[in-house]
Amino acid sequence: MNERAVFATRFGAIATTVGSAVGLGNIWRFPYEAGVHGGGAFMICYLIFVFLIGVPLLCAEFCMGRGTRSNIFGAYRKLGGGRIARVAGPLGIVASLLILSFYSVVAGWTVEYCISSATGSLDFSNTTAGHGQFVDLTTGWRPMIWTIIFLFINFMILICGVTKGIERASNILMPLLFLLLVAFCINSFFMPGFADGINFLFTPDFSKISSSVLLGAMGQAFFSLSLGLGCMMTYGSYFNDRNRLGRTAATTAILDSMVAILAGVIIFPAVFSFDLSPEAGPTLVFEVLPYIFNQLPGGMIWSTLFFLLLFLASLTSTVSMSEISITYFCEEKHMTRRNATILSSVIALVGGVLCAMSFGPLSDFTIFGMTIFSLFDYLSSNICLPIGGFICSLFVGWWVDKKFLRDQLTDFGKFRFPLYRPLLLCLRWLCPAAIFLIFLNSIGLL
Numbered sequence: 442m443n444e445r446a447v448f449a450t451r452f453g454a455i456a457t458t459v460g461s462a463v464g465l466g467n468i469w470r471f472p473y474e475a476g477v478h479g480g481g482a483f484m485i486c487y488l489i490f491v492f493l494i495g496v497p498l499l500c501a502e503f504c505m506g507r508g509t510r511s512n513i514f515g516a517y518r519k520l521g522g523g524r525i526a527r528v529a530g531p532l533g534i535v536a537s538l539l540i541l542s543f544y545s546v547v548a549g550w551t552v553e554y555c556i557s558s559a560t561g562s563l564d565f566s567n568t569t570a571g572h573g574q575f576v577d578l579t580t581g582w583r584p585m586i587w588t589i590i591f592l593f594i595n596f597m598i599l600i601c602g603v604t605k606g607i608e609r610a611s612n613i614l615m616p617l618l619f620l621l622l623v624a625f626c627i628n629s630f631f632m633p634g635f636a637d638g639i640n641f642l643f644t645p646d647f648s649k650i651s652s653s654v655l656l657g658a659m660g661q662a663f664f665s666l667s668l669g670l671g672c673m674m675t676y677g678s679y680f681n682d683r684n685r686l687g688r689t690a691a692t693t694a695i696l697d698s699m700v701a702i703l704a705g706v707i708i709f710p711a712v713f714s715f716d717l718s719p720e721a722g723p724t725l726v727f728e729v730l731p732y733i734f735n736q737l738p739g740g741m742i743w744s745t746l747f748f749l750l751l752f753l754a755s756l757t758s759t760v761s762m763s764e765i766s767i768t769y770f771c772e773e774k775h776m777t778r779r780n781a782t783i784l785s786s787v788i789a790l791v792g793g794v795l796c797a798m799s800f801g802p803l804s805d806f807t808i809f810g811m812t813i814f815s816l817f818d819y820l821s822s823n824i825c826l827p828i829g830g831f832i833c834s835l836f837v838g839w840w841v842d843k844k845f846l847r848d849q850l851t852d853f854g855k856f857r858f859p860l861y862r863p864l865l866l867c868l869r870w871l872c873p874a875a876i877f878l879i880f881l882n883s884i885g886l887l
């Protein structure tokens with residue numbers, strides 16, 4: 442992606458930003474996290490974090506990116522935070538590489554499911570099929586091979602410079618994914634477990650809100666909105682001057698949460714209809730979906746189409762997270778783009794293979810009670826991204842010149858931004874305090 446490129450249209454800007462945000466985080470991670478953390482209680486915390494922390498931080502990252510036309514390092518530096526860039530920058534790079542590693546494993550599953558559906562080898566004909574298929578798929582060396590294949594596709598896209606092509610394709614295909622999700626939702630309505638599933642997802646049991654639910658919901662909000670690692674800053678740097686940043690932030694958050702909720706409405710009724718456990722963890726969606734496809738006439742076609750679109754949605758997200766480390770190696774370490782791409786991909790490959798092995802040969806190897814896969818996920822989403830967001834909110838709230846912020850939000854006074862004061866309040870107090878308190882709470886100090 443060319444650093445100085447600017448999105449020509451508002452639709453292009455929103456579609457690409459949503460392309461980064463919508464991915465496995467919504468369709469795979471949200472249902473499994475909600476399942477593990479008690480459904481409704483998690484959902485309500487998640488939505489509160491998206492709108493009270495996520496939207497203000499999206500605005501902050503967009504302002505920093507568009508106002509400086511730089512990546513995370515340049516953005517902090519140009520706004521007078523050179524020292525802060527040395528903390529926030531590497532933190533973002535580490536987070537992006539950790540995410541890329543485990544994300545590629547799951548994206549690898551989507552490739553395998555897509556191909557197996559198309560060739561008819563994915564058999565959903567009996568009640569243990571979902572789990573059995575998944576076990577077959579993830580034991581031994583197969584997941585590693587699919588992870589490597591996925592990372593190779595990602596690498597080729599980056600090295601051939603066809604990211605624009607992928608983005609253009611996703612502008613058309615993402616609405617299609619959305620329609621497909623709506624169709625599956627309608628199908629859920631007719632399942633025997635519909636009421637139980639909906640109840641589980643939407644009825645909050647406040648007694649279930651614990652420190653792990655709060656931390657998990659906050660991590661999910663950051664992960665799903667691609668926040669805290671400079672991704673949205675980089676995208677903001679491509680916005681044109683007429684982009685209303687506040688509106689773009691709100692639209693992104695609304696669309697992103699809608700996709701997550703749709704995924705929940707598809708998965709949980711099926712979980713309850715087929716007597717499965719909502720607490721299955723990272724494998725939940727892949728075990729449940731085959732049951733749904735099995736019910737539908739022409740299941741094979743639905744399944745192929747769905748996994749193909751999910752694969753593309755993952756690709757638009759991995760391209761955006763790879764871009765963070767590539768720009769860092771290019772601009773800060775003065776590497777050529779080609780070498781930077783090779784280096785990032787090799788790091789992700791090593792991480793990806795380790796994560797893939799967590800479902801096979803390394804399934805018994807745990808650190809702090811977590812497999813390598815879960816540890817990478819936990820460290821990046823629940824720790825690195827919120828710290829990145831904490832730094833960004835304090836920096837924009839207190840340090841950055843308020844005229845700069847106001848100019849960015851109102852396009853130099855061309856239109857009004859009535860929520861300026863509440864936004865500043867969130868960035869100065871609410872976001873940093875919430876993140877800090879949730880951290881204290883989760884280490885048992887509160």
Ligand code: PHE
Nearest residue numbers: 462464465466467664665667
């Ligand atoms: N938001 C993406 C998703 O939901 C994942 C992502 C995280 C992308 C961080 C870029 C940066 O799938």
